[in-house]
Amino acid sequence: xxxxxxxxxxxxxxxxxxxxxxxxAQPGPVSxxxxxxxxxxxxxxxxxxxxxxxxxxxxxxxxxxREQFDFELMSQGALGRSWQSANTEQRRKFIExxxxxxxxxxxxxxQSYTNEKISYGEEEIRQNRAVVETVIHTASVEIPISYKxxxxxxxxxxxxxxxxxxxxxxxxxxxxxxxLRRKGMDGLLEEMKEKLDSLHQRADVAQKDAA
Numbered sequence: 001x002x003x004x005x006x007x008x009x010x011x012x013x014x015x016x017x018x019x020x021x022x023x024x025a026q027p028g029p030v031s032x033x034x035x036x037x038x039x040x041x042x043x044x045x046x047x048x049x050x051x052x053x054x055x056x057x058x059x060x061x062x063x064x065x066r067e068q069f070d071f072e073l074m075s076q077g078a079l080g081r082s083w084q085s086a087n088t089e090q091r092r093k094f095i096e097x098x099x100x101x102x103x104x105x106x107x108x109x110x111q112s113y114t115n116e117k118i119s120y121g122e123e124e125i126r127q128n129r130a131v132v133e134t135v136i137h138t139a140s141v142e143i144p145i146s147y148k149x150x151x152x153x154x155x156x157x158x159x160x161x162x163x164x165x166x167x168x169x170x171x172x173x174x175x176x177x178x179x180l181r182r183k184g185m186d187g188l189l190e191e192m193k194e195k196l197d198s199l200h201q202r203a204d205v206a207q208k209d210a211a
Contacts, residue, residue, distance in 0.1 A: 030156070036134065047114040062103060066099070066103075070150065092111055093189050121133035122190045132149065159163070
């Protein structure tokens with residue numbers, strides 16, 4: 001009788017462990033290819049279905065980009081070594097301005113191909129980093145766009161976009177390095193603000209023309 005009771009208790013313990021294991025099991029991350037395709041398709045859908053002067057379109061696209069892109073990591077890449085010497089407030093301002101500039105740059109490129117076909121190639125994963133290849137097919141040329149992603153908190157985040165073999169982050173880093181040597185961090189932030197204000201003004205004019 002005692003042996004049966006021991007077996008019964010052991011069985012209950014085993015069952016509780018197994019059930020508990022199922023309950024706490026965490027799903028794996030969505031593949032980087034799926035992450036990129038879902039975001040790009042959603043952005044293109046907004047561009048195709050909502051009018052150009054729609055405030056909702058602008059906000060929705062901005063939300064989609066900010067959800068998929070790791071702008072803090074991209075900011076560190078764009079500043080390079082200067083990130084370490086920047087103070088907390090300078091970093092905050094840089095991330096804010098750089099996020100706006102990248103949004104405008106990326107949107108400016110992709111909305112030019114709103115009505116073109118986009119194909120998604122294979123994904124290449126190496127530990128916590130991945131590259132997803134895409135191609136925009138126009139009537140006359142094929143334009144490659146690669147997305148580099150980093151896995152954090154079980155989620156793939158974009159940290160660089162390579163358009164026609166040109167890295168957005170490296171391109172910005174090269175430009176910013178020249179300004180930093182001449183004007184320092186505060187001078188760079190001032191120029192970034194002026195550039196972003198100019199891009200916003202152009203976008204406002206384009207929206208009014210499309211209305």
